[in-house]
Amino acid sequence: xxxxxxxxxxxxxxxxxxxxxxxxxxxxxxPGCGDYGVIASLEMALKKLQLPPEQxxxxxxxxxxxxxxxxxxxxxxxxxxxRSLPVAEGIRWANHDLHxxxxxxxxxxxxxxxxxxxxxMRRNVKLTYIVMDNQIYGLTTGQASPTSMMGHKTKSTxxxxxxxxxxxxxxxxxxxxxxVARGFSGDVKHMAExxxxxxxxxxxAFIDALxxxxxxxxxxxxxxxxxxxxxxxxxxxxPKDIGQAYARSLEWGExxxxxxxxxxxxxxxxxxxxxxxxxxxxxxxxGLLGKERLLEEFR
Amino acid sequence: xxxxxxxAGGQAGDGIASVxxxxxxxxxxxxxxxxxxxxxxxxxxxxxxxxxxxxGAERFxxxxxxxDVLYALDLQxxxxxxPTLRDGGVVIYDPEKFQIDPSKIPVGVxxxxxxxLALARKHTPQSILQNAAGVxxxxxxxxxxxxxxxxxxxxSFGKKKGEVVDWNLACAADGYAHAQSxxxxxxxxxxxxxxxxxxxTGNQAIALGAAAAGLKFLAQYPMTPASTIMHWLAAHSMExxxxxxxxxxxxxxxxxxxxxSYGGVRAMTATSGGGFSLMVEALGMAxxxxxxxxxxxxxxxxxxxxxxxxxxxxxxxLMLGAGQGEFPRAILAPSSPAEAYRAAVQAFALAExxxxxxxxxxxxxxxxxxATVELAEIDFKVPIPSLRLEPGNGNGxxxxxxxxxxxxxxxxxxxxxxxxxxxxxxxxxxxxxKGHLISDVxxxxxxxxxxxxRMMDKRMHKLEGLAREAExxxxxxxxxxxxxxxxxxxxxxxxxxxxxxxxxxxxxxNLVHFPTVYPVHHExxxxxxxxxxxxxxxxxxxxxxxxxxLRTETGLHLTDRLLKYDGEPFxxxxxxxxxxxxxxxx
Numbered sequence: 001x002x003x004x005x006x007x008x009x010x011x012x013x014x015x016x017x018x019x020x021x022x023x024x025x026x027x028x029x030x031p032g033c034g035d036y037g038v039i040a041s042l043e044m045a046l047k048k049l050q051l052p053p054e055q056x057x058x059x060x061x062x063x064x065x066x067x068x069x070x071x072x073x074x075x076x077x078x079x080x081x082x083r084s085l086p087v088a089e090g091i092r093w094a095n096h097d098l099h100x101x102x103x104x105x106x107x108x109x110x111x112x113x114x115x116x117x118x119x120x121m122r123r124n125v126k127l128t129y130i131v132m133d134n135q136i137y138g139l140t141t142g143q144a145s146p147t148s149m150m151g152h153k154t155k156s157t158x159x160x161x162x163x164x165x166x167x168x169x170x171x172x173x174x175x176x177x178x179x180v181a182r183g184f185s186g187d188v189k190h191m192a193e194x195x196x197x198x199x200x201x202x203x204x205a206f207i208d209a210l211x212x213x214x215x216x217x218x219x220x221x222x223x224x225x226x227x228x229x230x231x232x233x234x235x236x237x238x239p240k241d242i243g244q245a246y247a248r249s250l251e252w253g254e255x256x257x258x259x260x261x262x263x264x265x266x267x268x269x270x271x272x273x274x275x276x277x278x279x280x281x282x283x284x285x286x287g288l289l290g291k292e293r294l295l296e297e298f299r
Numbered sequence: 300x301x302x303x304x305x306x307a308g309g310q311a312g313d314g315i316a317s318v319x320x321x322x323x324x325x326x327x328x329x330x331x332x333x334x335x336x337x338x339x340x341x342x343x344x345x346x347x348x349x350x351x352x353x354x355g356a357e358r359f360x361x362x363x364x365x366x367d368v369l370y371a372l373d374l375q376x377x378x379x380x381x382p383t384l385r386d387g388g389v390v391i392y393d394p395e396k397f398q399i400d401p402s403k404i405p406v407g408v409x410x411x412x413x414x415x416l417a418l419a420r421k422h423t424p425q426s427i428l429q430n431a432a433g434v435x436x437x438x439x440x441x442x443x444x445x446x447x448x449x450x451x452x453x454x455s456f457g458k459k460k461g462e463v464v465d466w467n468l469a470c471a472a473d474g475y476a477h478a479q480s481x482x483x484x485x486x487x488x489x490x491x492x493x494x495x496x497x498x499x500t501g502n503q504a505i506a507l508g509a510a511a512a513g514l515k516f517l518a519q520y521p522m523t524p525a526s527t528i529m530h531w532l533a534a535h536s537m538e539x540x541x542x543x544x545x546x547x548x549x550x551x552x553x554x555x556x557x558x559x560s561y562g563g564v565r566a567m568t569a570t571s572g573g574g575f576s577l578m579v580e581a582l583g584m585a586x587x588x589x590x591x592x593x594x595x596x597x598x599x600x601x602x603x604x605x606x607x608x609x610x611x612x613x614x615x616x617l618m619l620g621a622g623q624g625e626f627p628r629a630i631l632a633p634s635s636p637a638e639a640y641r642a643a644v645q646a647f648a649l650a651e652x653x654x655x656x657x658x659x660x661x662x663x664x665x666x667x668x669x670a671t672v673e674l675a676e677i678d679f680k681v682p683i684p685s686l687r688l689e690p691g692n693g694n695g696x697x698x699x700x701x702x703x704x705x706x707x708x709x710x711x712x713x714x715x716x717x718x719x720x721x722x723x724x725x726x727x728x729x730x731x732x733k734g735h736l737i738s739d740v741x742x743x744x745x746x747x748x749x750x751x752x753r754m755m756d757k758r759m760h761k762l763e764g765l766a767r768e769a770e771x772x773x774x775x776x777x778x779x780x781x782x783x784x785x786x787x788x789x790x791x792x793x794x795x796x797x798x799x800x801x802x803x804x805x806x807x808x809n810l811v812h813f814p815t816v817y818p819v820h821h822e823x824x825x826x827x828x829x830x831x832x833x834x835x836x837x838x839x840x841x842x843x844x845x846x847x848x849l850r851t852e853t854g855l856h857l858t859d860r861l862l863k864y865d866g867e868p869f870x871x872x873x874x875x876x877x878x879x880x881x882x883x884x885x
Contacts, residue, residue, distance in 0.1 A: 028739050054719045059558075062727075069724050070736065075716040076724030077561060078736075079554070080584050086518075086551040090558020090566070091716065093516060093542055098562070098716050119547040275542045282563035282715065284540055286513035288679040294507070294538060295677060298497040299328070 020046035020053045023073040034211030034222070035065050037185030038132050041209075042101065043072065044188065045196035056099045059088040061113060063105040064139045065132035065211070082112030085120045088127050095282040096126070096270045099199060106133040110146040110166045121175040123269040124203035130195065131168065131206075132185075134213035135220050142216035152219055168208045169249035169261055173242060179205035180245065180262040184229055185212070186222050187258070194260065203268045210258070225256065232259030239263045302355025303441050303487040304363060307433070308380055309372030312344040314430050317455060318370070319350030321434055323498055325443045325451045326354035327671050330493030334792075335669035336362040336868070341523075341607045347375050354441070356492040359799075360635065360792035362668070364872045367485050368440045370433045373397065384408045387486050391436050391478075393429065411436065411481060418473045422466040431467040435474025442488030445475050497672050501665035501789075502527040504636035504672070505569075505595055508643025510539040513683040514593075515564035518544040518555035523607050524663040525569040525597040549574035553581040553594065560590050561725060563686070563715040565647055569595035572614040573604065579621040582656050586626025588725040589703065589713070589758070591650035593643075597661040600866045609866025610663035612788055612839040618658050619817060619848065627653065627709075627761040629769055630817040632660040632788035637676040638814065639665060644681045649768060651684035653761045654710055660816060662839070664868045665789035689714045689721055701732040705753065709760035729754060762818050769815040771823040776802075776809030782882055783831040785857055787813040787845050790837050790869055797874035808878055816845065819852040828855055835881060836860045837874065 021043065029035050046056060056074035060066035062081035069076030075098075079087050088102045109117055109131045120127065136154065137143040143156035147168065151160040172180045179201040183191030191209060198205030210229075212222050235257070238244055245262035270276050278284055288294065307318045316337065323335040331354040339348040353363050365385045371377040374397040377390060381399075384390065386407040392399060393415040404410060413436045415429035422428060431452070438448045449468050456464045499507075506528050509517075519529040533543040546552035552568045559566040570578065575596045585592040598614045600606035618630050629649050633642035642659055650657040689700065689712040702723040704711040711732075714721035728738035729751050741747040776798055786794050791812045801808045811827045813819075828834065828849075836846045836857040841864045846857045861877045863869055 025735055052719070053722050054717055057562075057716045058724075067736075067739075070726070073722055075722045076726075077558070077588075078724055078726045078728065079557075079588075080580055080727050083550060083554045083581065086546065086554035087558035087561070089544075089551075090516070090518065090555035090560075091562040092558075093544065093555070094559040094562025094564045094566070095715075095717060115547055116551055119551070273542060275536055275540060278540075281515050281542060281559075282717070284515065286515060286540070286565065287681075287683050288507070288511045288539065290679075291538060292679060294535060295497060295674075298499045298503070298672075299495050 018052055019050050020056050020072055020074050023071055025070045027071045028067060029064060030215050032214040033064070034134060034185035034213065035068070035132050037188050038065070038130060038191065038209045038211050039068055039071060041183065041188045041192035041195055042103070042130065044192035045199060048192070048196050049199055051099055055097065056101065057091055058101045058103060059084045059091065060102065061104045061108040062139070063108045065103060065105040066108055068103045082108050083116065084108065085113060085116040085127070085129070089120060089125050092125055092127060092270060093273070093276070093281060095280040096276060097280050100127050101199070102127055102129045104131060105138070106131060106135060106147045107137050107145045110168060114146070118171070118175045121172055121177040121204050121206065124176070124178055124266050125269045126203055128195065128198045128205045129207065130209050132209050132211040133168065134211050134217055136213050136217040138213045138216055149219065167249060167252070170246060172206045173245055173249060173262055177206050178203040178264045178266050181206070181260045182208040182210065182258045184210045184225055184258050186226060190231070190258070197260070201263070203266060228254065228256040229258050230255060232257050232261065301487060301489060302353065302357065302359070303368065303485060303489050304351055304353040304366040305368040305370070305437050305441050306349055306351040306366040306380060307370040307372070307437070308347065308349030308376030310344070311339065311342050311346050311348050313372050314427055315348050315350050315372070318430050318434055319352060321448070321451050321455055322437055322441070322443070323352040323669060324454070325438060325448050326352055326489070327498040328447055328451065328495040329443065329489065329491050330496060331356060331489055331671070332358050332496070333498055333669070333671045334359065334362050335498070337667055339608050347379065349376065349380065354489055356489065360795040361871060362868065363796060364870050367487055368437055370437050372433070378403065381405060381408070389440055389485060391433060411440070411478060413474055413477055415474065418470055418477070422470060428466055428470050431470035432474030432477070435471035436478040438471070439475045439478040440485045440488065442484055442490055445472060448475070497674065497677065498669050499636050499672060500527065500667055500669045501633070501636050501639045501661055502597070502667065503531050504639040504677070505643045505659065505661065506531040507677060508640035509567055509593065509647065510541055511679050511681050512644040512647035513565040514541055514567055514647070516542050516544070516556065516559040516566040517568065518546045518552040519569050520546050520549045520552050520574055522571045522574045524599055524666040525571050525595060527667070528569045528595060549577040550581070553578040557581060557585050557590055557592055560592055563717070565591070565651070567593040567595065569597065571597050571599050572601050572617065575614065575617065575621070583622030583624060583626055584727045585656045586622065586628065586758070587727050589654040589711070590725065591654050592656040593646045593650050593659060594656060595659045595661060597663065597666040599663045600864070606866040608663070610839060610868055611864060611866065612662055612790070612844070613841070613864065615660070615816065615840070615844040615848070618660060625759065627655045627759055627765060628658060628817065629765045629815065630658045630660050631769065632814060632816045633665065634789050634791040634812070634814070635665070636670050637672045640677055642814070645770070648682065648684045649765060651686065652710070652768065653765055654687070654713065655761055660788060662789050686715070687712055688718070702734045703730065703732045703754065703757070705732060705757055708764055709757045766818040766820055769818070769820070771815070771820040772811055772813045772827055774809060774811050774827050777807055778809070780807045780809035781832055782808045782878055783828065783834045784808060784810045784874070784878070785828070785834055785836045786810065787816050787838070790839060793869040793871045794837060794874055796871035797878065800871060800875050801878055806878070806882055813845070817848070819849065821853060824849070824853050824855070833881060834859060835878060837869065839863050839869065
């Protein structure tokens with residue numbers, strides 16, 4: 001009955017400390033893709049925290065960027081389009097000893113998966129969510145995405161996009177996210193720091209990673225961003241002030257801020273779920289033997 | 300056979316459910332078999348709702364036909380249900396509220412006027428107390444001893460004490476005494492029959508069975524008639540140790556359950572047809588990634604929103620075909636709360652042993668009707684399936700672990716996050732033994748074309764194991780019969796009751812029932828049905844979906860059918876009527 005799932009599988013020998021690194025599968029992204037910068041920053045952050053690969057799960061949906069989990073030697077879950085967050089939440093609740101990282105694209109996260117995005121943030125589940133935002137659908141060869149800018153001509157919008165793009169930062173703030181940041185894949189070190197801090201954050205950490213598509217987005221290129229980005233930490237921004245964070249989130253055009261917009265302290269969902277106070281669910285006992293009093297209400 | 304059916308009806312918000320619960324519970328505490336049917340509408344206040352408790356010392360399996368005591372809280376109830384009162388029946392009503400046209404009262408039925416409002420006013424102007432007086436009168440007519448009724452009423456208030464409880468007890472006693480002063484009990488009044496039995500709904504039994512089988516995580520989105528699974532587990536979360544998550548939608552619910560299962564706990568989601576439609580894509584992912592999962596699909600009348608509070612078996616074709624491409628699955632269809640408990644336990648074993656989704660097909664009739672169960676039928680000592688894990692090797696190298704290793708059974712030992720050196724990536728894309736994608740740079744290359752086929756074969760091979768391990772069809776009644784009735788799921792209840800009536804008429808009728816709908820157990824099906832003289836397929840849907848499945852899988856064609864899709868459960872006499880038509884060649 002005391003069938004604790006993981007207790008019996010502790011390693012018998014203590015090996016050298018392994019940390020997360022590359023797997024034996026090479027990335028299949030186009031040469032020059034922004035996603036290379038994002039995976040490099042994620043690897044750097046995981047290494048900085050010395051996380052062992054078996055304690056990390058990387059979850060994704062579908063899209064170019066969602067291929068990421070297989071390229072690192074951690075546990076992975078490469079699921080279906082738009083549903084990475086609920087899978088990741090389930091994993092966290094099954095075993096909250098694990099570090100769960102979620103990676104995906106703007107279509108996956110802000111389009112088909114937008115509902116899950118909002119709810120995961122209001123729950124403050126401890127997840128690190130990195131959206132490789134390239135403002136285009138890449139794997140399906142170049143249609144408009146939820147973050148494509150007004151007027152952007154794509155295969156699905158030959159006359160230009162005629163709807164307002166989603167502002168992921170403002171949306172995250174409104175949904176109650178407790179860690180909201182934006183990185184740029186052209187600045188790997190800076191993004192690695194945002195990710196590392198996100199991994200250590202108490203709750204949901206959202207990192208909007210500007211990650212240009214070199215094949216299908218000829219508008220929002222590396223150069224386009226380089227001419228516009230500036231760092232919030234060098235601009236006197238106070239990430240504790242949600243008002244300031246909102247104001248900065250609206251900046252998109254001549255100037256685009258990167259860095260930490262907002263950070264707040266709030267209990268995580270896992271901390272508030274009473275059943276989890278007894279430890280990770282996967283380690284808890286199962287079954288109802290000895291709990292026959294549950295039947296009293298039926299008599 | 301001495302048995303009695305008590306029916307109470309009124310508007311939603313009148314407290315019919317608690318009237319019904321009190322009477323049903325009193326019966327089950329008398330040691331009687333009970334079947335409680337709850338008929339309601341998709342409205343919170345108003346409309347017409349009714350509840351019926353059937354009770355008797357002899358075993359039965361459905362709500363039966365007609366009733367003996369009718370407590371009408373409004374005129375509509377009287378008008379709708381008077382024709383269902385059997386000979387000797389009694390209608391209870393309060394003439395202060397409405398009058399019943401004497402010409403509408405059937406021959407052999409009598410009226411009992413009970414001043415429920417006046418009795419309630421002795422204590423409080425709140426009219427809800429009138430129900431207690433009505434319940435008292437019902438109890439008297441049905442043979443429920445007053446102390447037992449009092450106990451049931453007290454218990455319905457839980458730990459609450461005080462004047463409201465006292466008023467209810469007093470008012471019930473007044474109603475009881477009033478009825479006693481006016482007439483003898485109903486001739487079918489029941490008597491104490493033994494030690495108390497347990498009374499539970501199909502959904503409560505599913506929740507219990509799942510928790511007993513090791514469930515640790517339930518994610519669900521509210522939808523009738525599946526919601527009460529979540530309600531029961533949420534109310535007992537700490538005692539059972541099950542985390543209950545109300546998700547933002549059914550898409551999230553099933554993905555959370557899949558994530559939790561991947562993370563190392565037994566997980567489940569529950570919904571009805573509409574929510575299940577949203578879960579379809581994820582079901583295929585669980586099949587593809589070989590992740591154990593239990594999904595309860597409690598069917599209601601479709602299509603679309605349909606009749607949200609009415610029953611049907613219309614989603615079988617959906618469950619069979621849910622998901623693009625092909626992957627192994629099992630569909631279990633329990634028929635009573637006791638069977639639902641067993642099926643839930645079995646669903647977890649099958650899901651774990653074969654690392655694939657298992658569907659538990661219920662319907663509103665099973666999920667929300669209550670029935671008595673024996674203690675032995677809800678035994679918590681059930682096998683909790685092992686997770687079939689690869690032993691951790693602790694060498695720190697993930698190079699050699701093959702998550703999807705080809706095996707004879709099609710099942711490969713899995714590893715859980717936290718197990719050192721056994722990291723793998725679950726992929727909804729086609730993959731090789733290691734779990735590496737063959738969808739991108741490998742697909743179409745001859746070696747990988749063969750790998751793809753092998754991996755499909757590996758997964759689909761599990762169907763053979765599932766068919767072996769799942770419960771085969773069963774036969775009830777005489778081995779040789781002039782008519783064989785074929786059922787799946789909850790419809791067996793009214794059919795069993797109908798068979799009793801047919802047997803009493805000297806008719807040779809038997810029954811072949813399928814507790815597992817899929818995979819079809821070919822051999823046993825042929826043995827039971829191949830030589831049947833004449834068959835009658837009974838299903839609660841328009842097109843005979845199970846008959847179609849049987850024909851596809853076995854070539855058997857069940858030509859005679861009784862199909863019902865009006866939202867109401869089958870009544871035994873409908874089945875008797877159709878069976879006699881066939882037997883007498885009409």
